[in-house]
Amino acid sequence: MKAVEIRGLTKRFGDLQALSGVDLELAAGEVLGLLGPNGAGKSTLVRALTGRVRCDAGEIRLGGRRADEPGARDTLGYVPQEIALYGVLSAEQNLRAFGRFLGLAGEPLARAVARGLDFARLGDRARDAVEPFSGGMKRRLNLAVGILHDPSIVLLDEPTVGIDPQSRERIYGMIGELRSAGAAILHTTHYMEEAERLCDRVAVIDHGRVIAVGTRDELVRSTIGAGKQVVVDADRQVPAELAAELAAQLPGAVADGERLRLTTEEPALAIPRLLAAFERARVGVRDLRLDSPTLENVFLHLTGRELRE
Amino acid sequence: MILSVLRTSWTLLLRDRAALALSFVVPIVFFTIFAWIFGGQRDSGTHRVRLLAVDEDSSPRSRRLLEVLAAETALDLRLRPAPGESGAVPAPFDRAHAEQAVRDGEAPLALVVPAGFGAARLSFAPGGDAERPRLILLADSSDPIAPQLVTGLLQKALFSGLGDLFLEGGIDSLDGVAFFTPEQRTRLAGLLEQVRAEPRAAAGPAAGGALPIAVEVVDLLGAGKENPLVAFYAAGLGVMFLLFTATGAGGALIEERESGTLDRLLSTRISMGELLAGKLLYLTSLGVVQLTVMFIWGWAWFGLELPSHLAGFVLISVPTAFACSAFGLVLAATARTRKQLVALANLLVLSISALGGSMFPRFLMPEALQRASLVVFNSWALEGFLKVFWREEPLVALWPEILVLALWSVALFALARRLARKWEMV
Incomplete structure (x- = not known):
């Protein structure tokens, strides 16, 4: 049984098709990255999971139960993109307040608060008001509040936006701890390296539709292929004749201003031919490098857009 | 530059509905409400004071006084409670009923014309209130204006509506000390008839003149409160x-x-x-x-x-x-x-x-x-x-x-x- 099963989820806001038949699954102990440009439908999907969006069609199951069944969402922990904390309250008071809303009381609440403070590494600031905390401290507390009730499913909406590298590392550590504890984690992010580092699988969503889902390697193979990318930076604009010659000799070679890119599964054969062609055309080479395809390339390939567009 | 600031500020204001409402709607609403309160709505007439009246005297003079007050446009004089659902006309107010009505907030004042009002002599002669006819105002002093207004209207009613009675009282007072001749008496009687015929033409009292009637204001609700x-x-x-x-x-x-x-x-x-x-x-x-x-x-x-x-x-x-x-x-x-x-x-x-x-x-x-x-x-x-x-x-x-x-x-x-x-x- 999957922790989260989403089948044919559809939602329209007026003329905007926010979700269009989304199918996704998430297993216990798995981190699924949700990538998509702004307006792709990520937030609508997360809000549908939390019950804040009433979908037109489709079904969500959490731990095998329909999400709209009473108590089904009790297994859900939600960490919003905003710092959704009470600034005038202390870290401990925030944890206590949200803990009560999450149904905790008495000794379990006290234990959860202590665990949350430790989890966010805020034990020494427990009684300080949250308002003057650094962005990183607030983000850590934001995450700790969302998992106070020890949920089996955690929704993380951009949990590392705008924070310093140290705090980001700590949040990565927190996410790792949650995964080790067996939580199923849906993680939306704009940071490709974060997705590559943390996520077991990645789902790319665009125009309300999941257009690819799989591990990083699966996505690369199914989109760009197993090839590497050769990037040559010329000392001037790549002449049209040279670009045409290379495109004829080496299919996939694309010139763009002073740069030429070539995706190939045999870089050792392609690079000498490239350099020879540049020399014949008397175009100098400033730099040459060999890149492995990234999720960024996959994303660009699938959506035609940069992630931050 | 200054004009740019002016233009930008107006643009910002026009795009800010909240600020627009605060600037224009709130003052107009306020002005309207206070104009209603203080100025009276254009078609609703001036503010009338509700005055309950208890006639314990039932003399021609007391009835005359109440008739004059009833004709006063600034007063809403009520001699008896409003008819009930049955439509039967209720009995006139007595003192206890009127007092309770004032306590209940039905009216800010009740005027009691005590027994003996008609028999007492109206006189400008010097003397204490004890010698003068007495009126009692039972007041709810949460309305501090009503007793003053009604006292003033009583004064007006006495001098304009009941001027002949004053003249008669004044003649009697003078007669006690001056002894008019029969001819003077005839001329004074003629003057009195003329005043009775045109009661509203009578002059008011001289500035600073005392009322020939004592008005006692009884604070029903404020009395005893600190x-x-x-x-x-x-x-x-x-x-x-x-x-x-x-x-x-x-x-x-x-x-x-x-x-x-x-x-x-x-x-x-x-x-x-x-x-x-x-x-x-x-x-x-x-x-x-x-x-x-x-x-x-x-x-x-x-x-x-x-x-x-x-x-x-x-x-x-x-x-x-x-x-x-x-x-x-x-x-x-x-x-x-x-x-x-x-x-x-x-x-x-x-x-x-x-x-x-x-x-x-x-x-x-x-x-x-x-x-x-x-x-x-x-x-x-x-x-x-x-x-x-x-x-x-x-x-x-x-x-x-x-x-x-x-x-x-x-x-x-x-x-x-x-x-x-x-x-x-x-």
Whole structure:
């Protein structure tokens, strides 16, 4: 049984098709990255999971139960993109307040608060008001509040936006701890390296539709292929004749201003031919490098857009 | 550059509906309400003082006095209670009935014409009040203007409507010391007939002249109170600030939405209904504490009789705070931003405070406006506080105010719940 099963989820806001038949699954102990440009439908999907969006069609199951069944969402922990904390309250008071809303009381609440403070590494600031905390401290507390009730499913909406590298590392550590504890984690992010580092699988969503889902390697193979990318930076604009010659000799070679890119599964054969062609055309080479395809390339390939567009 | 600043500032203002409302709508609404109160609506006539009259004398002079007062346009003279549902004409007021009616707030004054009024001699001769005919005004001193107005109108009535009686009294007084000749008596009798024929043409008293009638004002409600009007001001200001507090605190909902905590809360086990009910309870408790602090301050510094009216205070404070809180939630659920809420709150709170009697007593408003003010719930709250602290009515007399405030609370909360659906789920 999957922790989260989403089948044919559809939602329209007026003329905007926010979700269009989304199918996704998430297993216990798995981190699924949700990538998509702004307006792709990520937030609508997360809000549908939390019950804040009433979908037109489709079904969500959490731990095998329909999400709209009473108590089904009790297994859900939600960490919003905003710092959704009470600034005038202390870290401990925030944890206590949200803990009560999450149904905790008495000794379990006290234990959860202590665990949350430790989890966010805020034990020494427990009684300080949250308002003057650094962005990183607030983000850590934001995450700790969302998992106070020890949920089996955690929704993380951009949990590392705008924070310093140290705090980001700590949040990565927190996410790792949650995964080790067996939580199923849906993680939306704009940071490709974060997705590559943390996520077991990645789902790319665009125009309300999941257009690819799989591990990083699966996505690369199914989109760009197993090839590497050769990037040559010329000392001037790549002449049209040279670009045409290379495109004829080496299919996939694309010139763009002073740069030429070539995706190939045999870089050792392609690079000498490239350099020879540049020399014949008397175009100098400033730099040459060999890149492995990234999720960024996959994303660009699938959506035609940069992630931050 | 200066013109650029001017142009940009106007553009900003025109794009800001809240600021526009504060700049133009609030002053106009206020002006209208106060113009109604003080100036009288164009077609509603001037403010008339309701005066209950008890004729214990039933003499021609007392009847004449009441006839003259009845013709006075500034007075709404009532000799008997309004007919009941059966249509039977009730008996004229007696002193006890009139006193109770004033205590109940049905009229600010009752005029009692005591027995012997007609028999006593009207005289300008020097002497104490004990020798003069006496009128009694039973007053609710929460309306400080009415006794002065009615005393002035009595003076006017006596000199203009009953001038012949004065002349007759004056002639009798002089006759006692001067002994007129028969010829002088005939001429004076002719003059008297002329005055009787044209009573309204008679001259008023000389400046500074004393009334030949003693008017005794009996303060039915304020007597014995250390600082009688403080109850009115405590209630009026207390309710107005309760409304401001409730709308301000209700605005926390908007802040919760903007900060994302509302989204987070609604993804926990709490429903929107529970959240609003919790907020309502919080605002109500805050309102009760606020009113309590205010009335304790009034008791400590201004002699407001809180301890002896504690039960009534609690009975009316709780539904008042409840209604104000529900009103605050409606405004918070209506406004989309904090700025909108501030503009809306200023407009509505100040308007209904003026209309409901927080700034100016309802009983001093024109009757049409008094009736209109019953559509705002705070007028019922103020009426409840006045019943407790001013009229000292029994607790059971508070049921209409408590019922109306409770109904308003339920209706406003239901409206807030409906409006909040926009935050709940899309």
